[in-house]
Amino acid sequence: MSVATVLLVDDEKAFVEAMTRRLTKRDVDVRAAFSGQECLDALAAAPDVEVVVLDVKMPGIDGVDTLKRIKAEYPLVEVIMLTGHATVETAIDGMKLGAFDYLMKPSDMDVLMEKIDAAATKKRQHEEKIIEARAQSIALRRGD
Amino acid sequence: MTDKSYYSGLRRSMIGTIVVVSLTPLLILAALGGYQFHSAYKQKVLAHMEQLVLGHKQSIDAFLFGKLAEIRVLADVTDFEKVRDDDGLSRLLLSMQERYGGVFVDLGLVNAQGTQVAYSGPFRLGRADYGHALWFQETMQREFYISDVFLGLRGLPHFIVAVKHSWGGQEYILRSTIDFVAFNRLVENIRIGETGLAYIVSRGGEFQTKPRRQVAMSQSFLNEVLSPEQNMGQSRFGGPVPAHVHLGQDPATGEDSVFVTAGLKNGDWILVFQQTQEDAFLLFLRARNFALVGVLLSTLAIGFMAIVLSKRILNTVVETDRQKDMMNEQVIEAGKLASLGELAAGIAHEINNPVAIMVEEAGWIQDLMEEEDLRAMENSQEVLRALGQIRTQGGRCKEITHKLLSFARKIDPTMKTVHINELIEEMAALSEQRARFANVHIVTELAEALPPIEASPSELQQVFLNLINNAIDAMDHEGGQLKVTTRREENQVVISVSDTGQGIPKANLQKIFDPFFTTKAVGKGTGLGLSICYGIIQKMGGEISVSSVLDVGTTFHIRLPLRKGEADDEGRA
Numbered sequence: 221m222s223v224a225t226v227l228l229v230d231d232e233k234a235f236v237e238a239m240t241r242r243l244t245k246r247d248v249d250v251r252a253a254f255s256g257q258e259c260l261d262a263l264a265a266a267p268d269v270e271v272v273v274l275d276v277k278m279p280g281i282d283g284v285d286t287l288k289r290i291k292a293e294y295p296l297v298e299v300i301m302l303t304g305h306a307t308v309e310t311a312i313d314g315m316k317l318g319a320f321d322y323l324m325k326p327s328d329m330d331v332l333m334e335k336i337d338a339a340a341t342k343k344r345q346h347e348e349k350i351i352e353a354r355a356q357s358i359a360l361r362r363g364d
Numbered sequence: 365m366t367d368k369s370y371y372s373g374l375r376r377s378m379i380g381t382i383v384v385v386s387l388t389p390l391l392i393l394a395a396l397g398g399y400q401f402h403s404a405y406k407q408k409v410l411a412h413m414e415q416l417v418l419g420h421k422q423s424i425d426a427f428l429f430g431k432l433a434e435i436r437v438l439a440d441v442t443d444f445e446k447v448r449d450d451d452g453l454s455r456l457l458l459s460m461q462e463r464y465g466g467v468f469v470d471l472g473l474v475n476a477q478g479t480q481v482a483y484s485g486p487f488r489l490g491r492a493d494y495g496h497a498l499w500f501q502e503t504m505q506r507e508f509y510i511s512d513v514f515l516g517l518r519g520l521p522h523f524i525v526a527v528k529h530s531w532g533g534q535e536y537i538l539r540s541t542i543d544f545v546a547f548n549r550l551v552e553n554i555r556i557g558e559t560g561l562a563y564i565v566s567r568g569g570e571f572q573t574k575p576r577r578q579v580a581m582s583q584s585f586l587n588e589v590l591s592p593e594q595n596m597g598q599s600r601f602g603g604p605v606p607a608h609v610h611l612g613q614d615p616a617t618g619e620d621s622v623f624v625t626a627g628l629k630n631g632d633w634i635l636v637f638q639q640t641q642e643d644a645f646l647l648f649l650r651a652r653n654f655a656l657v658g659v660l661l662s663t664l665a666i667g668f669m670a671i672v673l674s675k676r677i678l679n680t681v682v683e684t685d686r687q688k689d690m691m692n693e694q695v696i697e698a699g700k701l702a703s704l705g706e707l708a709a710g711i712a713h714e715i716n717n718p719v720a721i722m723v724e725e726a727g728w729i730q731d732l733m734e735e736e737d738l739r740a741m742e743n744s745q746e747v748l749r750a751l752g753q754i755r756t757q758g759g760r761c762k763e764i765t766h767k768l769l770s771f772a773r774k775i776d777p778t779m780k781t782v783h784i785n786e787l788i789e790e791m792a793a794l795s796e797q798r799a800r801f802a803n804v805h806i807v808t809e810l811a812e813a814l815p816p817i818e819a820s821p822s823e824l825q826q827v828f829l830n831l832i833n834n835a836i837d838a839m840d841h842e843g844g845q846l847k848v849t850t851r852r853e854e855n856q857v858v859i860s861v862s863d864t865g866q867g868i869p870k871a872n873l874q875k876i877f878d879p880f881f882t883t884k885a886v887g888k889g890t891g892l893g894l895s896i897c898y899g900i901i902q903k904m905g906g907e908i909s910v911s912s913v914l915d916v917g918t919t920f921h922i923r924l925p926l927r928k929g930e931a932d933d934e935g936r937a
Contacts, residue, residue, distance in 0.1 A: 235721045241728050242724060326721075326724060326759075327720075
């Protein structure tokens with residue numbers, strides 16, 4: 221089993237490819253999208269994505285807007301903001317909107333891996349809790 | 365310097381304008397007024413002289429014709445018996461001399477042949493023959509005659525009044541000599557001013573009275589002085605000939621003079637009154653000189669004023685220009701920074717992605733190196749070192765691009781009410797840790813009751829952090845004291861950050877706010893910190909300046925404007 225299923229979103233193709241290779245080597249299931257819209261499409265096609273690594277500055281729908289829509293449609297999917305800018309404010313905005321964390325580009329691979337791992341873990345915990353809660357509710361219902 | 369010639373040109377034109385604008389009306393007024401006054405005064409003086417001459421002419425004429433009339437009356441009323449012999453005449457003469465005050469000198473009766481048949485007087489003129497004398501012939505023709513003044517047989521100036529009368533069918537002429545002295549006095553008394561003098565000349569140019577001083581007389585001069593009517597003798601029997609005024613040169617002295625002439629004795633004689641113009645118009649000339657002195661003084665005053673005023677204006681202009689230049693420089697500086705910021709941001713953003721990719725690719729190679737067969741490679745350690753270096757240098761690039769981005773970015777630029785003192789305490793506390801390592805002691809001296817200002821707190825934080833970090837860096841080797849003070853100066857809050865570091869050489873002081881200017885070792889600083897501070901403070905309408913003494917320390921001053929209300933409060937207080 222892979223460490224996590226990650227959707228990498230950046231308009232820089234070369235960057236996405238390099239990251240994909242490196243993350244894949246670290247047992248991460250990586251998918252790529254090159255714009256906000258592609259990201260949403262990919263999520264719609266593959267709902268098993270656990271973590272989205274999302275570039276903030278992109279043509280078309282930008283990172284913050286994409287994040288809003290991801291959080292609206294897939295509240296459990298964790299998002300790590302990836303900013304080429306030193307715009308920490310955007311990252312803070314993003315985290316206020318529910319992003320898991322932020323990273324500055326170029327980022328240290330180890331840090332990224334840690335964050336992806338933590339995000340995936342958080343998501344899984346969430347899901348587990350949801351399953352638990354469901355099971356409990358079923359159990360409680362049975363008890364009725 | 366071109367500025368100097370420009371200013372001196374400006375000054376000249378200012379002086380010129382002031383002088384022309386002020387002097388023109390003055391001169392026009394002086395000229396017009398002077399001219400008006402001149403002509404009015406001249407007219408008045410001349411009219412007065414004319415009046416005087418006419419008056420005298422009348423009195424002289426009256427005198428002459430009075431004497432003539434007296435002789436005529438005498439001739440009319442006297443019996444022939446009484447004038448026929450010397451005794452009768454002497455009785456008549458005696459009575460006339462008594463009644464008329466000695467004007468009549470003698471009396472004589474001349475018969476139609478020109479022989480004086482009877483005579484009474486102080487001279488021995490009995491039986492004198494006047495048959496060829498001019499006066500005799502004239503009298504025979506004209507019934508009466510007043511002669512010109514002549515020396516006659518006596519050698520004294522006198523003139524004759526003669527009347528033709530017939531007694532017992534025979535024509536006789538009764539003549540009398542009029543004392544010239546009495547007559548002369550009439551004319552001599554006409555004096556105006558210093559040089560005014562009057563005299564009578566005959567039409568032939570002979571003096572009938574003795575002028576007070578020598579006067580050159582010639583026929584041509586007389587012709588020139590007389591009016592055309594007087595000259596032609598037209599009005600000899602016409603109405604009264606008006607006096608004539610002539611302005612010309614006195615042939616005797618060559619001075620410009622006024623000549624007023626009037627015909628006497630039906631135009632036979634001419635009463636001339638002459639006075640030098642200088643004397644006649646003395647009062648006017650005095651007034652004119654006074655006015656000229658006034659104009660001259662005014663001109664001097666205006667000139668002086670123009671010089672002083674232009675100097676003052678020029679100083680203001682120079683000062684204004686200097687300020688304008690300074691403002692221009694600042695605007696250019698600000699514009700330069702702004703465009704540099706945009707450029708930097710653009711470049712940084714464009715470079716950041718490639719750098720990120722390069723670093724990632726290097727990372728990828730590093731990942732691949734983990735594999736066994738690659739690790740066994742001879743130079744694997746060297747490759748790993750090189751990759752490490754690529755990543756390190758990529759990291760440096762990242763740092764630079766991030767700083768560049770912050771150069772133009774807007775970190776929460778929203779204006780809020782900021783309490784400067786609190787902000788500074790916060791930043792000082794934040795830097796405490798770093799300062800301790802550098803052996804730097806941070807001291808704050810904050811003015812109490814400092815009014816809050818309107819500013820972007822996050823931007824100000826960046827500025828202070830930058831300045832504090834710089835100060836700590838400046839004292840890095842030996843340590844020292846970092847002092848932050850705040851105080852209020854009129855409508856500004858002044859924040860000073862001073863260190864006791866090595867100071868900034870003069871050559872560097874000017875460049876210190878330039879982007880990318882740094883004295884730090886390569887890789888230690890980007891040279892953007894102070895220019896970012898500069899941009900931020902400038903944007904807030906404040907000022908940042910630096911003063912530094914080598915080996916003593918450096919102080920940065922930041923001046924920020926107070927809020928409008930606060931500034932007004934100060935004004936009211």
